[in-house]
Amino acid sequence: MLADRKQPARRAARPLGSVDGMSAPLEIAACRRLCSWAETGRLRDGERLFACSGCGSEWVASEPWTPIDHTGVIPPAVQAERRRGRG
């Protein structure tokens, strides 16, 4: 499916609670109906990196927001990672 018209220069907007001392910013796109989150098997600054196969967004547990699948459910792996991340 073709992407919507890209919004000019707004997609790199800093997430809330922006961080310092971290590496490249996460990709955060506008999630759509296709969202489906899964672990990538990769680490980002020591945290497990999750990615959405629907919109290409990325997430780690220290982010202030929580990914939700197109089903409206927070994926169990994300919930587990959130719990772990809180310590």
Ligand SMILES: [Zn+2]
């Ligand atoms: Zn998504």
